[in-house]
């Protein structure tokens with residue numbers, strides 16, 4: 152049953168996730184760490200078990216029937232992912248290890264073949280390290296210049312000088328949704344600005360794809376990366392989507408089996424897409440689970456998931472601020488139209504690790520730390536934050552549990 156403004160029947164959804172029945176120290180858990188990694192529904196777990204029990208075989212190499220069927224199932228996951236992000240072609244989707252590998256692939260393969268000393272790549276101050284360090288490595292190696300889009304006081308991108316920052320740039324690599332602030336960026340506008348300056352739009356959609364309807368064509372993206380484990384799928388698999396002509400022109404990233412059309416003593420000829428970028432034995436079982444996760448989310452409807460998260464974000468922000476007033480600082484925009492349900496906060500002057508330990512005593516699981524976004528921590532003037540991140544299986548009582556559990560921090564650390 153859905154309630155009020157929430158289009159999801161969370162009570163029913165929770166039954167799909169076996170781990171949510173878990174009790175620790177005799178009490179249920181409140182899982183608020185989905186921006187880190189999500190829990191898995193029974194359909195995903197079962198699809199992988201069933202595949203391994205009844206249909207497992209290596210793909211692409213063997214001619215027997217089981218191998219052909221396994222190859223078909225693996226490629227079926229690629230087609231599901233293509234539809235999920237509305238990509239023009241399935242062969243434009245490269246299965247990687249995770250979003251990190253996808254972004255490294257772009258920096259390594261496209262960056263090394265296209266960028267020379269003095270070239271400019273523009274990033275934003277809210278990037279995850281996965282979209283920073285590969286560019287730093289390239290900068291150290293090639294002498295490229297990195298420029299940074301600053302933030303407004305409420306944690307959105309300050310686009311006042313965007314055109315000047317993009318002037319002469321070859322790439323604009325930005326997150327579609329911040330893993331710390333929850334901010335959802337205006338991707339189409341950013342892509343258009345990149346293209347107007349002659350730069351590519353490289354989108355880190357690791358936090359965006361699990362929580363919003365995604366359409367790479369409407370976004371105007373050139374590359375887009377995300378991870379399976381953040382959208383109810385297994386670990387070990389991510390997607391890099393890129394426009395066909397860009398991927399076709401890029402040199403391979405990793406060399407080995409599967410990625411070649413021919414190998415000779417004097418060299419090799421790479422395979423066509425997507426194999427060119429899928430060296431070695433791929434995560435076959437994980438692709439099956441990933442496909443099941445995409446089916447599961449599609450059935451619930453990504454627009455419904457987005458509306459649910461707007462509802463829970465608004466409720467949680469209101470409840471935390473009503474109860475704790477000036478004692479709590481929630482970073483990022485408060486307007487749910489431009490944010491997701493990932494809430495980073497400071498509680499009084501307590502260290503986020505202390506706060507998360509207090510919450511752990513109530514089985515409320517949040518993440519404390521720099522969230523792999525140290526440049527952003529420096530902008531915020533903090534070393535770390537507490538982050539509560541909600542997903543489709545979280546409901547208002549979970550937000551209430553967070554609010555109540557924080558009271559113990561007051562009791563333990565005093566007024």
Ligand SMILES: Cc1ncc(COP(=O)(O)O)c(C=O)c1O
Nearest residue numbers: 249250251279281330357358378
């Ligand atoms: C915005 C963003 N980009 C990239 C990543 C890297 O994802 P993965 O660790 O799955 O490669 C994360 C993970 O937290 C993220 O939040």
